[in-house]
Amino acid sequence: MTAIIFAAHGLSAPGMKDSVEMVVGPQTHFYTLMLSQEEGIAPFKAALTGLVNRLRSDGGQQILILTDMPAGTPYNLSVQLALELPDIAVLSGANFPMVLTALEQADDSLDELTHQVIETGRSAIARFQEVTATEDDF
Helix, strand or coil: CCEEEEEEECCHHHHHHHHHHHHHCCCCCEEEEEECCCCCHHHHHHHHHHHHHHHHHCCCCCEEEEECCCCCHHHHHHHHHHHHCCCEEEECCCCHHHHHHHHHCCCCCHHHHHHHHHHHHHHCCCCCCCCCCCHHHC
């Protein structure tokens, strides 16, 4: 099973964990990391590296790291780890449906999982448009 990490700026990380648990309950393979303005980069990097190393030593499982935005610190530090270690994929721009898909399909191969998560993210973005009734509708 792939471990899913959501790494983000500020309170969006614990907020994502709370939202996931509200919808699908606690997940044993879901982890969140928050980059806080008060603590800064060094503690975040240590926490991310420590979590990845622990997950890899607990069975060498694949890891999918979802981040809030491309080129942000959580993304950049995650990419550094992915370049150094095998079986780690990093995606940016994560939204709630992407996280749910990652959790639901965590038994898939890492390549298939990342493909499905990206597709879910794209299809989850929608603009509301009011539909008006025409005479033909009656």
